[in-house]
Every structure is written in C-alpha cells, then in structure tokens.
Amino acid sequence: MSLGWEDLRETIGARIRAREWPPGALIPAEAQLAADYGVARATVNRALQSLAEDGVIERRKRAGTRVAELPARRARLEIPVIRLEVEGRGAAYGFRVTHDAEEPLPAEIAQRMRLAEGAPLRHLTTLHLADGAPHAHEDRWLNMAALPQAADFAGLSVNEWLVAHVPFQGGDLAFLAAPAGAAEAAALEVAPGAALLVTERVTFGPEGGITHVLLWHRPGHRVETTL
Amino acid sequence: MSLGWEDLRETIGARIRAREWPPGALIPAEAQLAADYGVARATVNRALQSLAEDGVIERRKRAGTRVAELPARRARLEIPVIRLEVEGRGAAYGFRVTHDAEEPLPAEIAQRMRLAEGAPLRHLTTLHLADGAPHAHEDRWLNMAALPQAADFAGLSVNEWLVAHVPFQGGDLAFLAAPAGAAEAAALEVAPGAALLVTERVTFGPEGGITHVLLWHRPGHRVETTL
Structure with a gap:
C-alpha cells in the first residue's frame, strides 16, 4: 500500500529532524x-504544504523548498465556550448577568471594534x-445591529x-495580564491589584465588529495548549 | 476550471455561515x-477535512458529516524567537545571561519535564x-544530556x-498571569507584585524533556493572534 500524505509528512519530518537535511538545506x-x-x-504536495503550514519548511516558487532556518513553533489554541470549559473540569456551570444597559462605546473599544466612538452598544x-x-x-460590548436575529440570553450565556x-x-x-480593578476584584472576590490573566477578543461579521469581550480569570487560571 | 479544495472549503463554509445548513444539520x-x-x-475530502480541523463541521464514519453545534473557535499561535519579536517592533535586541549553574531540578519543574526530581540540570x-x-x-532549565550537540550560547541566546x-x-x-516576585521585579525594573504575563513552555525531544522555560514579560505585554 502506498503512503498517505500524513505518513509522508511524518517521514519527511523525521528526515528533517534527524538533520539529514539541516536548516537552510534544499x-x-x-x-x-x-x-x-x-x-x-499530489500526495507529496499535500505533505509539503502541511510541513510549510507548520513552519518546518519554506516553499518558494521556482527556488524550491528549503528547511526553515528558524522553524516557527506554532500552536493551535482552542477557544472554548466557557460552559464547556467549566464542565470539562468537572464543575457545574452557572452564570449571572451583573450589568446590562445600552451605553456609548468608549474610544478604545470603538477602535478595536472598528466602529464609531460613542455609538450606542x-x-x-x-x-x-x-x-x-x-x-x-x-x-462585553455587543453590536445588536450586527446580530442575524433577535437575541435571547435568558437560557444561554451571551458567550x-x-x-x-x-x-x-x-x-x-490577545492574552495579557492586568491587576484586578475594583469591579473585577469585587466580582471575582480577590484583592484589588491581584494579577489576573485577561483575554481580549473581538469578533467581526460581514458588517464589522460584532462583539468585544474582556474576560478576567480567577488567579491561577492557565490557558494551555500543546506544540 | 474546476474548484481547488480551498475554493470549495470557502464555498461550503459560506453555505454553513448563511445557515443553509444550520448547526447540527447533516x-x-x-x-x-x-x-x-x-x-x-479527494478535493471534497480535503475541503471537509480542513473545515473539520477548524471545528466548523464534525465528521463521523458512517454517520456522515454534520455542522458543529458549537463551532470551536481555533486560533494559530506563532511562538516567535524573542530576538525576532523585539526586532519586529523596531527595537534593537540584546540579552544578558544573569545566572548559569548546574542545580538539582525542583519537584514542580521535574514533573512538567517528565524527569526525576533533583536531577542535575x-x-x-x-x-x-x-x-x-x-x-x-x-x-530556564535545560537538560544538556538531551541536546544533540555541544551547545554554545556565546553568540545566540539559549532561546x-x-x-x-x-x-x-x-x-x-501555557499562558498565565502572576505577580512579579523579587527576582522578576528586579530584572524587569517593576514593583514586586506587578501583574505580569507569563508563558510557560516545555519542549520534548525523543528522550524526554529538553527544556522548561518561564518567560516573564514586562507589564503591558500582549500576545496577539487572529481568529
């Protein structure tokens, strides 16, 4: 039986790792x-494409394929629905909406959502x-005008x-660290200034920004993936 | 001209996004x-495989292919060489080795590297x-025995x-947030307790853990990617 592209990818990858073809080699x-x-x-092409996507090799039209000098290390990050993340740790999920109002969009968020400052969101x-x-x-800031249908957050979290x-x-x-402000400290029951992992996410639909979310995690939270 | 798999992927993705096939639909x-x-x-297969890798659809042998109920949102993270990260911001890169000694591996790091506690690293x-x-x-903890050749860190950072x-x-x-300890605060010239973004990375070679790295970033550092 002939090799599939995944097998070939593995075989070529092994030859590269064994330095049979060192960094920079054609x-x-x-x-x-x-x-x-x-x-x-086509099988070779698919295997090489996969290695190129992972930064192991560099393909240039006409110049051929070289082993990368500094192989990029790429990771895939899965962004879970928070309910599934909590349930995945064996805990019962719940949520409480603690604020819900139409307000003018602050300048910094407007810039990230590519919307007008002060727009009512x-x-x-x-x-x-x-x-x-x-x-x-x-x-969360949510552009209701960008939603494809009437939203109903009674049973499901907005997320x-x-x-x-x-x-x-x-x-x-984006991932960043920030000290807990008064609101976050009160919500998470930690001391103001505690070092918290924050994820900032903006999603875009066909007509621009849909939502901007800052998610402040409890101290000790880790976002993990494999290389 | 017939469609390539990327075109077909885009076409099928558009039909899914347009809810022609709603979540859960076959x-x-x-x-x-x-x-x-x-x-x-084979072209269809490749397009569907790509959509499945991105969590848009779920493929099951015999049961067929369904649109995911909760499409996973996956991001690719590129882990840059620090020199390139700094240079990419238009700054000149430099580094200073501030400690270099053989020491017994602490229990927590040993566990993450899958090596014996107290091993001299x-x-x-x-x-x-x-x-x-x-x-x-x-x-950084570095398992010199796992290196394929004699290391020379004179000209290049260990990274x-x-x-x-x-x-x-x-x-x-992993990404986490942690308050700067005395060593980190002194090194980064920030107040002890400052909220810092930390990345923890372990890499494995054919014979086990090669290196364990905690990277403490200056306040305000963001790791960014696109969805």
Missing part, C-alpha cells in the same frame, strides 16, 4: 520525492461560575448564544 | 458534493532587552540556539 523536488516514495505528486457584564464560585468576569447563533467570520485575540 | 455526502461542484472526491536566567531596556526575564539547533518534537505551552 530538499528534493516534488517529482523526485514522489518517485522515491512511489506516491502521487449593549454593554453587559457577566459572572461565570464554577460550582457556584466565581470563575471569570466578562465585560454561548453568540457561538451557537452568530456566523463566525474572524477576529482578534 | 450536510450532503462527499460523492454528492463532488458531483454538485464537478470536482474530484543547567539552570539559566536571561534578561532579554529591547533597545537596552528590559523586555522579558527568562528562567534562539535551541530553535536553530534542537529538533522540535512537541511540547506544552
């Missing part, structure tokens, strides 16, 4: 690899609970409602 | 899609500089030397 042409391994050229804060204890404090109902087009994600 | 079989779009079944701390000012404080010289097999990555 690796054989697709046609040559196809002949060497007795596979279709829905501003919600939500406390996410794990077994009844604070898990994360969410501060989950959006994931389930709003087509996903793209967005920005 | 989508047509590969053979049907191949006939509908006049493409090879090289312990290095490095201050990474941007235009001469502190950028990040690195606390860059490893990326360039040590075959990459896999690892764990």
Whole structure:
C-alpha cells in the first residue's frame, strides 16, 4: 500500500529532524520525492504544504523548498465556550448577568471594534461560575445591529448564544495580564491589584465588529495548549 | 476550471455561515458534493477535512458529516524567537545571561519535564532587552544530556540556539498571569507584585524533556493572534 500524505509528512519530518537535511538545506523536488516514495505528486504536495503550514519548511516558487532556518513553533489554541470549559473540569456551570444597559462605546473599544466612538452598544457584564464560585468576569460590548436575529440570553450565556447563533467570520485575540480593578476584584472576590490573566477578543461579521469581550480569570487560571 | 479544495472549503463554509445548513444539520455526502461542484472526491475530502480541523463541521464514519453545534473557535499561535519579536517592533535586541549553574531540578519543574526530581540540570536566567531596556526575564532549565550537540550560547541566546539547533518534537505551552516576585521585579525594573504575563513552555525531544522555560514579560505585554 502506498503512503498517505500524513505518513509522508511524518517521514519527511523525521528526515528533517534527524538533520539529514539541516536548516537552510534544499530538499528534493516534488517529482523526485514522489518517485522515491512511489506516491502521487499530489500526495507529496499535500505533505509539503502541511510541513510549510507548520513552519518546518519554506516553499518558494521556482527556488524550491528549503528547511526553515528558524522553524516557527506554532500552536493551535482552542477557544472554548466557557460552559464547556467549566464542565470539562468537572464543575457545574452557572452564570449571572451583573450589568446590562445600552451605553456609548468608549474610544478604545470603538477602535478595536472598528466602529464609531460613542455609538450606542449593549454593554453587559457577566459572572461565570464554577460550582457556584466565581470563575471569570466578562465585560462585553455587543453590536445588536450586527446580530442575524433577535437575541435571547435568558437560557444561554451571551458567550454561548453568540457561538451557537452568530456566523463566525474572524477576529482578534490577545492574552495579557492586568491587576484586578475594583469591579473585577469585587466580582471575582480577590484583592484589588491581584494579577489576573485577561483575554481580549473581538469578533467581526460581514458588517464589522460584532462583539468585544474582556474576560478576567480567577488567579491561577492557565490557558494551555500543546506544540 | 474546476474548484481547488480551498475554493470549495470557502464555498461550503459560506453555505454553513448563511445557515443553509444550520448547526447540527447533516450536510450532503462527499460523492454528492463532488458531483454538485464537478470536482474530484479527494478535493471534497480535503475541503471537509480542513473545515473539520477548524471545528466548523464534525465528521463521523458512517454517520456522515454534520455542522458543529458549537463551532470551536481555533486560533494559530506563532511562538516567535524573542530576538525576532523585539526586532519586529523596531527595537534593537540584546540579552544578558544573569545566572548559569548546574542545580538539582525542583519537584514542580521535574514533573512538567517528565524527569526525576533533583536531577542535575543547567539552570539559566536571561534578561532579554529591547533597545537596552528590559523586555522579558527568562528562567530556564535545560537538560544538556538531551541536546544533540555541544551547545554554545556565546553568540545566540539559549532561546534562539535551541530553535536553530534542537529538533522540535512537541511540547506544552501555557499562558498565565502572576505577580512579579523579587527576582522578576528586579530584572524587569517593576514593583514586586506587578501583574505580569507569563508563558510557560516545555519542549520534548525523543528522550524526554529538553527544556522548561518561564518567560516573564514586562507589564503591558500582549500576545496577539487572529481568529
């Protein structure tokens, strides 16, 4: 049986890791690899594409394929629905909407959402609970005009409602650390100034920013992935 | 000209986003899609695989392919060599090794590296500089026995030397926030207790843990990616 592209990817990756082809080296042409391994050229192409996506090799039209000098290390991050994250730790999920009003969009958030400063947006804060204890404090601006249908947040947290109902087009994600302000400290029951991991997320739909979320996690929270 | 798999992926993705196939809906079989779009079944398969990798659809043998109920949102994170990160911001990179000794591996790090507690490992701390000012404080444990060749950290930071010289097999990555301890505060010239973004990384080679790194970033540092 001939190799599949995943097998070929693994085989070529092993030769690169073994330094048979060191960083910067040109690796054989697709046609040559196809002949060497007795596979279709499309299979070779797919395997090389995957290695290139992972930053292991660099492909240039005409110049050929080289082993990367500084192989990029890329990780995939899964952004969970908070309910599933809490349940995944064996805790019961709950949430409490602690603020819900239409307010003018602050300048900094407007810039990140690519919307006009002062535009009236829905501003919600939500406390996410794990077994009844604070898990994360969410501060969200929501562009109701960008939603494809009437929103109903009675049964689902806004987080989950959006994931389930709003087509996903793209967005920005950032991790930062910040000291708990008065609101976050009160919500999460920690001392003001406590070092908290914050994720900032903006998602965009076909007509611009849909939502901006700051998620303040309890001290000790880790976002984990594998390389 | 017939569609490539990327085009087909985009087309099917658009139909899903338009709710033609809502969350949970079964989508047509590969053979049907191949006939509908006049493409090879392998092309359909590749497009569906890509959508499945991104959590848009769920494929089950025999049961067919469904639109995900809660589409996972996945991001790719690129882990840069610190020199390139600093230079990418238009600053001059520099580094200073502030500690370098063989020491017994602490229990917590040993567990993360899957090595024996108390094993003698090289312990290095490095201050990474941007235009001469502190950028990040690195606390690293390095398993010299796992290195494929004699290491020379004179010209390159350990970070860059490893990326360039040590075959990459896999690892764990975490983001967390922590208050600056005395060592971090002194190195980064911030007040003790300042909220800092920390990345923890362990990389593994064929024979186990190669290195464990805690990277303490200056206040305000953001790790950014797109969705």
